Amino acid sequence: MRGAKPTGCGSPVCLTAHTLFSLLGRRECGRHRAAQKFERCRSYRKSKMKPMITDRKRHLVTAALVAPAGLWLLVFLVLPFMAMVVFSFGERAPEGGYQAAFTFAQFANLPSRAAAFWNTMMIAPVGAFLCLIVAYPVAYYLAIKSDPKYRLVLVSLVVVPFWTSLLVRTYAWMYILGSRGIPNLLGMIGIEDIRLLNTPGAVLLGIVYGYLPLMIMPIYVSLEKLDRRLLEASADLGAKPVSTFFGITLPLSLPGVMTGVALVTILLLGEYLIPQLLGGGKVFFIGNALVDLFLQSRNWPFGSAIAVTLVVVVVIVLSVAMRIAWKVSGSRQVDLV
Amino acid sequence: MTAAPANDIEFRSVTKRYGTVTAVSDINLAVPKGAFVALLGPSGCGKTTCLRMIGGFEQPSEGTVLIDGREMNGVPAYRRPVNMVFQHYALFPHFDVEQNVAYGLKQARPKLAAAEISARAREALEMVRLGGFERRRIHEMSGGQQQRVALARAIVNKPSVLLLDEPLAALDKKLRTAMQIELQTLQRELGITFMLVTHDQEEALSMSDMVCVMNAGRIVQMDRPQDIYDRPADLFVADFVGKTNRISATVEPDGATLRLSNGMALAARSGLRPGAATVALRPEAIDLVRQSNGEGSPLAGIVTHRIFLGSTAEYQISVDGLGDFLVTADRRSMQEGDLVEPGERVALTFDPGKVHVFPA
Numbered sequence: 096m097r098g099a100k101p102t103g104c105g106s107p108v109c110l111t112a113h114t115l116f117s118l119l120g121r122r123e124c125g126r127h128r129a130a131q132k133f134e135r136c137r138s139y140r141k142s143k144m145k146p147m148i149t150d151r152k153r154h155l156v157t158a159a160l161v162a163p164a165g166l167w168l169l170v171f172l173v174l175p176f177m178a179m180v181v182f183s184f185g186e187r188a189p190e191g192g193y194q195a196a197f198t199f200a201q202f203a204n205l206p207s208r209a210a211a212f213w214n215t216m217m218i219a220p221v222g223a224f225l226c227l228i229v230a231y232p233v234a235y236y237l238a239i240k241s242d243p244k245y246r247l248v249l250v251s252l253v254v255v256p257f258w259t260s261l262l263v264r265t266y267a268w269m270y271i272l273g274s275r276g277i278p279n280l281l282g283m284i285g286i287e288d289i290r291l292l293n294t295p296g297a298v299l300l301g302i303v304y305g306y307l308p309l310m311i312m313p314i315y316v317s318l319e320k321l322d323r324r325l326l327e328a329s330a331d332l333g334a335k336p337v338s339t340f341f342g343i344t345l346p347l348s349l350p351g352v353m354t355g356v357a358l359v360t361i362l363l364l365g366e367y368l369i370p371q372l373l374g375g376g377k378v379f380f381i382g383n384a385l386v387d388l389f390l391q392s393r394n395w396p397f398g399s400a401i402a403v404t405l406v407v408v409v410v411i412v413l414s415v416a417m418r419i420a421w422k423v424s425g426s427r428q429v430d431l432v
Numbered sequence: 433m434t435a436a437p438a439n440d441i442e443f444r445s446v447t448k449r450y451g452t453v454t455a456v457s458d459i460n461l462a463v464p465k466g467a468f469v470a471l472l473g474p475s476g477c478g479k480t481t482c483l484r485m486i487g488g489f490e491q492p493s494e495g496t497v498l499i500d501g502r503e504m505n506g507v508p509a510y511r512r513p514v515n516m517v518f519q520h521y522a523l524f525p526h527f528d529v530e531q532n533v534a535y536g537l538k539q540a541r542p543k544l545a546a547a548e549i550s551a552r553a554r555e556a557l558e559m560v561r562l563g564g565f566e567r568r569r570i571h572e573m574s575g576g577q578q579q580r581v582a583l584a585r586a587i588v589n590k591p592s593v594l595l596l597d598e599p600l601a602a603l604d605k606k607l608r609t610a611m612q613i614e615l616q617t618l619q620r621e622l623g624i625t626f627m628l629v630t631h632d633q634e635e636a637l638s639m640s641d642m643v644c645v646m647n648a649g650r651i652v653q654m655d656r657p658q659d660i661y662d663r664p665a666d667l668f669v670a671d672f673v674g675k676t677n678r679i680s681a682t683v684e685p686d687g688a689t690l691r692l693s694n695g696m697a698l699a700a701r702s703g704l705r706p707g708a709a710t711v712a713l714r715p716e717a718i719d720l721v722r723q724s725n726g727e728g729s730p731l732a733g734i735v736t737h738r739i740f741l742g743s744t745a746e747y748q749i750s751v752d753g754l755g756d757f758l759v760t761a762d763r764r765s766m767q768e769g770d771l772v773e774p775g776e777r778v779a780l781t782f783d784p785g786k787v788h789v790f791p792a
Contacts, residue, residue: 324522327489330509331516332536333589342535346526 176406182399191393201400208401211384214370216408218295218380219363222302223310223356229303230310230355235344237311238318250315253308261305265372268304272297272373293375301369306362310355317351318344357416361409381405439501440465440593440625441486446495448481455481457649458495463593463642468619468626470636473646474672479629482646483595486627488512500592510539515591519598521582523570529581530566533557536589556584559618576607583618593625600635612639633673637661645669667790670712677718677757679711680792690789694753696730698784708792715760717786720747720772721779729779733757735772745771749778 183201188194205212233253241249256264270276272291281289291297321344329339367382374380381401388398443461447454456478463469471479484490485497488509497504499514515536524532534553537544544552557563560580565573573581579599586594599615600608616639619626630636636643637657644654645668653665664670667678681692688702690711698711723732733751749757757780763771772778 322522324518324520325524327487327509328516328518328522328524328585329535330489331487331514332585333510333539334535335510335539338539343524 179399179402182396183403185396185399187394187396191395193395201397202404204397205400205404208381208384211379211381211401214295214378215364215366215380215382218298218302218370218378219360219366222299222306222363223359225299225303226306226310226359227314227352227356230307230314231352233307234311234314234318234351238315238321239344253311253315256308261368265301265305265369268297268301269372272300292373293377295374295378297373298370298378301373302363302366305369306359309362310359313354313358314348314351317348317354321347353416353419357413360412360416364405364409364412438464440467440499441627442496442498442501443482444496444498446482446485446492446497448478448485448490449493454649456485456492459649459651461644461651461654463625463627466623466625467642468616468628468640469642469644470628470630470640471644471646472630472633472636472673475631477646478649479631479646480597483516483597483627483629486512486514486593487516487595488514513591514593514595515586515589516595516597517579517582517586517599520602521578523578523581523585525570527570528566529557529562529568529570529573530554532570532581533584533588536585540589552588553584556588557581559587559621560584560614575602576611579603579611583615587618587622587624591624593627594619594622596626596628598630599628600630600632608635615639637673643673645672647672664712664788667710667712670788670790675715675758675760677713677715679713679754681709681711681789683707683709683789690787692754694731694751698787700784700787700789704789705791710790710792712788712790713782713786715746715758716744716762718757718759718780718782720749720759720761721781722772723777723779729781731780732777733780735774735776735778738771738774740771747772747778749780751780 182193184197184199186194186196186198186200237246237249237253269292272278274292277291278289281287325343325347326339329343330336334342365382366380367386370378370380370383371386374383376383385398385402388394388401439462441461441463443459446456446459446461448456459478459482461482471482473479481490485492486499486504488504488507488511491505499512504512524535527535530550530553533556534549537549537552554563554566557566560583562577562580562584565577565581570578570581579602582599596615600611603611612635615626615628626640628636628640637660640657642654643657643660645652645660645665647668653660653669655663655665660669660673664673670676671678679692681690681698683690683700683704683706684697685706686702687704687706688700690698690700690704690709692698692711721729723729731751731754733749733754735747736750736756737748739746739748743763745761745763747759747761749759751757759780761772
């Protein structure tokens with residue numbers, strides 16, 4: 096049939112459908128009645144899906160893909176969190192644990208753990224910042240200066256520490272910083288009475304050491320994506336290397352920096368191991384307070400109140416960080432590594 | 433007082449090697465002030481490397497590059513009085529249009545006043561007809577507009593030479609033609625040297641007043657566009673610039689007679705080196721004559737394809753004994769409103785003075 100141009104999106108699928116329907120004596124294949132459906136037809140063509148797949152079937156596929164993770168999160172995250180919220184308004188049973196009640200007493204009692212909050216809120220951002228200072232040059236070297244031939248090997252080396260448990264590595268730091276470690280060596284050359292272990296400095300050192308790879312990676316990724324011609328263009332326009340770095344390289348790697356800082360800060364807010372081992376009870380985090388409350392004094396409601404507060408704080412920190420990152424990078428992409 | 437150097441750019445036996453690969457070998461080049469020069473060649477011929485050596489992104493392995501009469505070896509890109517329009521523009525995505533253009537001005541030491549920077553950036557944007565777009569983000573601009581931003585950014589520092597690396601490659605044909613005219617106008621207004629790298633011969637011929645054809649790291653010919661086209665230095669140029677029919681031939685011992693491989697003899701200009709040769713003949717140098725009665729002409733054949741181009745038509749003709757020929761026929765030269773149909777037999781005639789002979 097010449098001249099009778101088929102309507103629709105023109106994809107082979109639609110054309111076939113049209114031929115079929117016109118053979119059956121119908122003018123439209125039904126799918127083309129509304130402009131919306133027309134659009135959907137185009138998306139079928141793009142995804143190269145089978146033509147007759149229905150919306151219901153697609154929803155089933157979506158459900159099948161999401162269900163395992165969704166169920167897992169529901170049972171092991173959402174429900175426990177709800178339980179925790181409920182607990183936080185309850186009372187400690189006389190023999191420890193939880194006793195149903197509705198009181199704000201636990202939240203009112205938060206100031207008694209002010210030291211833990213203070214330590215966490217101070218040391219976590221400072222630790223993340225120190226991590227950033229150490230990580231940026233490494234990421235910069237890996238992404239821009241290193242020989243592409245060896246880049247993969249060098250980047251792999253960054254994650255080598257993960258091959259051993261953080262616990263073992265932090266124990267090693269305990270020994271190095273402890274009285275038989277560096278202070279002992281310093282003692283040999285006459286510098287006595289240096290205490291390194293169980294100080295905020297030791298905790299910060301452990302943090303930078305433990306979280307460095309998590310900071311390097313996102314920064315590396317954003318620097319690696321950076322178009323080298325932009326750096327050439329900057330030099331071409333008369334910018335000295337330092338100006339190019341602060342004018343072009345740094346701003347364009349900010350999404351990676353923000354990702355790294357947010358990632359490390361959030362993980363640090365819940366940190367337990369490093370302050371436990373290197374802070375020795377003198378420098379303790381919210382995480383340590385939680386362990387103490389749940390396992391030692393068995394004050395579940397108060398522990399829950401602290402945990403809920405921590406979650407709220409993390410959510411606030413995250414949303415503020417994302418907002419800044421979006422504003423700076425001018426896009427809404429979320430590339431958490 | 434020393435006289436100002438007449439050349440803006442000079443290459444003195446410049447060679448560039450990457451490992452064992454020689455990208456540019458022993459190039460000598462002098463670009464006079466205020467010229468519009470095109471470096472033309474197929475990809476990988478070293479033209480971009482040459483441009484990058486002027487820009488300061490590559491250093492020559494041997495030889496010297498001079499800008500404004502000053503040796504540039506070891507001088508970093510940010511200290512060179514040239515600016516470049518990059519192939520894919522390389523605009524800063526985190527700046528708006530005006531910030532992009534102002535970037536070069538902000539690098540000036542001693543610092544310029546903010547008001548002056550803004551005024552000069554806007555002036556440059558006006559020159560490329562982008563007034564009113566100052567606050568736009570780069571990704572909100574079309575390809576042609578981005579091209580203009582890149583131009584404005586590169587001219588705002590008033591460089592003595594503007595380098596353009598395939599500046600029009602990403603634009604569609606219509607926009608490309610418009611930009612060709614605009615670039616020429618801009619060059620005349622600014623009065624500075626433009627150096628353009630392109631693989632598009634049409635672009636090179638139409639815009640520049642000097643074309644430098646490169647092949648395999650060497651300069652093959654440097655001439656005015658019309659000379660490049662009319663008097664190609666060798667077979668490569670004849671082939672690369674415009675379309676060419678190649679015919680294998682022999683130069684007779686007298687050095688003035690050419691014998692084509694189908695036996696046809698041609699009187700050529702004398703002084704040719706006897707021996708095997710290749711004859712190049714432009715498609716538009718050939719005239720077609722209908723040959724209905726089949727009488728003998730030394731060069732005849734059957735039209736196999738016709739490409740109608742409006743004012744002209746291109747024919748592919750299978751010539752007896754010589755293979756396929758390409759002929760472009762101006763339609764006015766044909767008889768009243770007719771085109772030769774595929775399958776028709778035609779005789780080919782041409783002025784022997786229009787052939788180019790190259791030793792094989």
